[in-house]
Amino acid sequence: MSPLARITASYTPRFAEFAFEAAFTAAVDQHVAHLRDRLAAGSPGLVPRAPDPDALTDYALGFLDALAESDWREPVGHDYAVCRLTAISWLVRRHDLL
Template identity: 75%
Template sequence: MSPLARIAHTFTPRFAEFAFEPGFTAAVDQHVAELRDRLGTAGPAAGLTPAAPDPADLTDYALGFLDALDDLDWREPPGHDYAVCRLTAITWLVHHHDLLPPPATP
């Protein structure tokens, strides 16, 4: 499983919290904006819609972020810390821009 698929699989369930955690929703939105700036996709692709991040660049960023979390021996908390917000933002970008390849058919 690719790093983006692994992150998306783990953090997609957090989207359900958007309905009743407006602070979490706002924090994830800020992380999405920061990731767009960091990855150079903050400008509009067409009209007012921001461009999709390059999947390779997002993967590289995600791998570095996961490595840093491993160095800290981070474990996902029940609440929302910086890492949960950042990983949920990565997941949002993956889903919003359909960055995962379709599942292989047997």
């Protein structure tokens, strides 16, 4: 399974939390914006750009490697990593990158 598919399968269920966790929603939105700015293909415009799928995959692999090296375990709540992984999942789903 590709890293994007693995992340999406694990973190898409967290989208349900957006309905009752405003702070989580805002944090994920900020992560989405940062990832778009960092990885977007094409020129800037009014319509949010899709990230380059290869660049997002490379980023996800590096992020997962860093989490593994730090022995990160998913918490019950929302830490930086959960927000970032949920944002990756959101981008994959929003832009149909799988």
